[in-house]
Amino acid sequence: MFDVLVYLYEHYWRPDACPESEVLARKLAALGFEPEEISDALRWLDGLLSLVHGRSVAANVLSTRVYCDVEMDRLGAEAAGFLCFLESAGVLTPSLREVVLDRLCAVPNGPVGLDDFKILLLLVFWSLGEEPDALILDELFVDDVERVMH
Template identity: 30%
Template structure:
């Protein structure tokens, strides 16, 4: 399923190609690209749920007027899907204001819907990019995340 999401993001969304609204035509194209029906439907449902998250309150437990940072406590299932490095990366993204508590929760929600035993930090970065792309007003955060995803380290690594 994640491969389909990546395919859609790279070929339609990220390339700024006009997105087709005809789900049958899109499904046919994905089948021609070699993807299976069940995985296609899972990926399209994943994208629909991402769009629906924008219309709901994803952080009902946070006080709207809270000015103190809130530490995110992960459930056992979340810890199984997001390793320590991934959770640390989410915290880093919050600290540099790429994510806020609401977009963080959207990312975690979407990660938990990906049925992959080999979910890694690189996959998480793509999910963050997809979420930010779909949230109005997060263009600067999207650009910053895109730089983090695609930047090549300069000079020798120590």
């Protein structure tokens, strides 16, 4: 699933630049992605687009979040620390954090490792047509060599 999401991020500047789901699925299949991987990714992306459509991403400085066991199991220590870092740096608003957590829990076959978590974060920003500042963006990119080795 994550390889399909990375492909979409790299080849379409925004989700609305993607072809319709059926056409996109055929194109992805022609590129060699597995059918289950394609359907999981497109289902995940549809859920993301449903969440961010019309959602306010304004900061709420009074927001405090307590993570439930399922979220912590999906996050793991590294990803939870990275999520807290992004929030404290002002990169991720509480509203966007909730989108990220929702999409994290929507990933089939959790828990999600830090590299895959970074991909989810990139896709959340991508879905909004936003790009975090260069230093944060650098932290979010997963080196292809590292990804293959893990």
